[in-house]
Amino acid sequence: MSDGLHWVLAGLLWAWTAAVVGTSGVAMLRALRRRARPHARPAPAPRPSVVVVRPCAGLEPHLGRTLRSTGSLRYDGPLRVVLTTTAANDPAQPLLHRVAAELRHAGMDAQARVIPACGTNLKASQLSGVVDLGHDEIAVVVDSDVDLHALDLEALIAPLCDRHDRVAAVWCAPVEREPAGAGDRLSSAVLGGSLHAFPLLGALDPGGLVGKTFAVRCDALRETGGFAGLVQHLGEDMELARRLAERGWTTHMSPRVVGSLASGRSVGSVLDRYVRWLMVIRAQRPALLLSYPLLLAATPGLVLAAVLGERVGLPGAAFAGLLVGLA
Incomplete structure (x- = not known):
């Protein structure tokens, strides 16, 4: 040479x-x-009405623990909780009904519901059946594997409560906890040891939205067509962020993180997940595809x-x- x-x-x-x-x-x-930024102040009175939706699919290893953590949420305003699946024969259904009953016993307005799928995206279908048909002012979407014990609900939604501001959504970066097997450790290594770590990825892409735990203003959501308009999209969170930006709304990443207790995954299932993620990038933001091998x-x-x-x-x-x- x-x-x-x-x-x-x-x-x-x-x-x-x-x-x-x-x-x-x-x-x-x-x-x-x-x-290091100062924490957002709690929402002024009167407090906006909030619905917390936890879409589920199957009986995950820590599902009871994560759903029960919803009871740790504190909010001095109208709050309801909806635990959902897409089928009455979903193995998680009995647990959802038990947890909803426990939350009601603790003083929460909680229910378990079956929301039939109305598109290929089962999560968006469940969200549409609750949020689009409700009259809540703010929707908080939390995936079934997220532990909410450390989430400050008041602080999360505070940026959405100023009606003169154009902040439509706030999301929390997920951090995987308690990996149990090879697949879990692989996922944790990618999400914790690379630029794909969501706290870093969110800092690089201020207009992004990771849909594992996020709050959204329902009036802004309606402008985009609601969750019903996302039921045919793979990667509903990224598509929602794009639609909000088109209409002059912004999305923010919260300085707080949430813990994901996803576990029991095989290496193959983790690889499949990242393949799907790359398919979302290719379909919605193809210019970013090269950033994965070159940077992230x-x-x-x-x-x-x-x-x-x-x-x-x-x-x-x-x-x-x-x-x-x-x-």
């Missing part, structure tokens, strides 16, 4: 390394700045390139690999 080609390849390797390290640094600084999940490729570069004598290849590992 000629000296000129050596230096060209070394330059490309170092440019790639600088892009990854620089992006990581920007993401971490933005995330730290967001956490660049570490394996960069380390391999650094190892190969060291073997063929590229200047500084080993140091580039070390920098990426530290980043």
Whole structure:
């Protein structure tokens, strides 16, 4: 290999390394700045009416624990909780009814409902059957594997309560807790050890929306066609963020995170999940697709390139690999 080609390849390797390290640094600084911001003040009186919807599908390992954590929510205003599935024969149905009864016994307005699917997106179907047909002012959507013990509901919805502001949705970055198997550890490593970690991803994409735990103004939602308009979309959260932005609304990431107790997943199911995520990116934001191998999940490729570069004598290849590992 000629000296000129050596230096060209070394330059490309170092440019790639600088892009990854620089992006990581920007993401971490933005995330730290967001956490340091003052907490939003509670909603002024009168408090808006809130519905908390927990769409479910199947009997997940920690489902009882996560659904019961809904009882830890505190809100000094009209609040109702709806636990949903799409079929009466869903294995989770008996548990949903038991938890709803426990929440009612504790003083909450709670019910378990079956919302038949009206499209290919079962989650959006369940949300449509509750939120679109209700009269609540704010909807809080929480996936079935999320533990709510650490969620401050008042603070979450506070940015949505100023009717003169154009904030339509606020979401919490999920962090996976208690991985139990190889699939869980793989998912936790990707979501905690790369730029795909949602606290960092949200800092890089201020207009994004991760739908695991989020609150949305129902008047803004209606402008986009409601959840009924999302039942045929894979990746309803990203599509919702796009529709809101088109109409002049903004979305914010909360400085707080929520814990996901998803567990018992195989490596294959985790890989399938990320394939579906890439399909969503390709369908809705194709320009971002290259950011995954080049930035968000660049570490394996960069380390391999650094190892190969060291073997063929590229200047500084080993140091580039070390920098990426530290980043």
